[in-house]
Amino acid sequence: MGRALLFALSLICLPALAVELKPFSASYTADWKQLPVSGSAERSLQALDDGLWQLSFEASMLVASVTEQSTLRIDKEVFLPHTYLYERNGLGKGKKIEHDFDWQAKQVIGSDRGKPVRLPLNRGLLDKSTYQLALQYDVAAGTQSMSYQVVDGDEVETYDFRVLGEEVVRTKAGLIDAIKVERVRDPTQSSRKTILWFAKDWDYLLVRLHQVETDGKEYQIMLKEGTVNGKTVAGRQD
Template identity: 65%
Template sequence: MRRALLFAFALFALPAVQAADLHPFSVSYTADWKQLPMSGSAERSLAKNGDGTWTLNFKASMMIASLTETSQILFDKDTLQPKSYSFERGGLGKAKKINLDFDQSAKKVTGFENKDPVNVTLESGMLDKSTYQLALQRDVAAGKKSMSYRVVEGTDVDTYDFRVIGAEKVQTKVGAIDAIKVERVRDPSQSKRITQMWFAKDQGGILVALRQVETDGKEYNIMLQDGTVDGKAVKGS
């Protein structure tokens, strides 16, 4: 249950982007467990800073659980480059804090995961756990059918794989939205967890919905509540 919440929190609101640019946004979502009387919410925002970098902020809560993330990102030559990443979780199992600095010149990621030091070689294209969502968003909008990202999770580095399933219409609180369904690819011998996402075909390609099924059968869902892209309200038909 805890892993499902954390993964879903991390994907509550993928940012609004187009294939060639980034756009400021503000999005909110609702969340629920089908088997349990639990509900939650999340908000995410992307803003351009005066120095040309971008700040991606995220806050989520469900019952006694809370999570916050902040990424500082450089968008240069159509490439996303993390500059720093912070993560804090409270109220759900053990508290956790991560603070990372991405030194593109020295090719190093340094910082701490709780009290454990982080010292990771920065590979080309490597992202943090928030910035990879921007990359996924952009790749889906660009028409790619399969995507793979190297992600620094703290002291660990993992590969996240995704594939496009097809087009579907999703009913949301702002109306029906034409979306592209994406699924995370996992080795079935290692994990039977299912993660599916739906991204809007237009309106910046924002995340419309997410469904996650745990190995014990518990199902978790999030759904678009409202939002803006470039100051314009997200609307369905």
């Protein structure tokens, strides 16, 4: 479940349009196909002091909970992460990852499940939460294929995505026109599948995520309600 919740979202092919972050908040239903109960998830972006932004994600179900939080800033259209925290409880062993992005020393320093992490830091390197914002803005700019360098635990991995087209998503907020995006993986390396939908008329807010794990288990979050820059998300009605 933990990996499924990471939009996984996480990104830097940079948007062709100027990046102007807008605060948002969204709540989702969270369904794990193999479990008889539903959970909930919350995702938000808010401005902090000194040009920093905080991106937060929380999800909980009967047997597990996940918290993910990043702080970041924008510099000349580049996303610069500052801190990253991930915690998972339940579903077996807990997991905690912390990263600090020291741009003066050009190092990522932190820990992954108690083991120290130290990696070189260059512009364009993202954490597993901030890349989701970069993906959102690349999709808004009309980019069809994206690739990002992401700090994943104690190493740097490449996350690739491609746009599949447009699709209407039926949510509790109404019918929403969305751009459908797929995480591209080497099928010889992983059978996991991740599909994301971003709302065209709502600053490309994430409205749905569907994940199939390597063992065949399926996970989905679907928008219940949200606000973008102070406006309530409202889709079309049947």
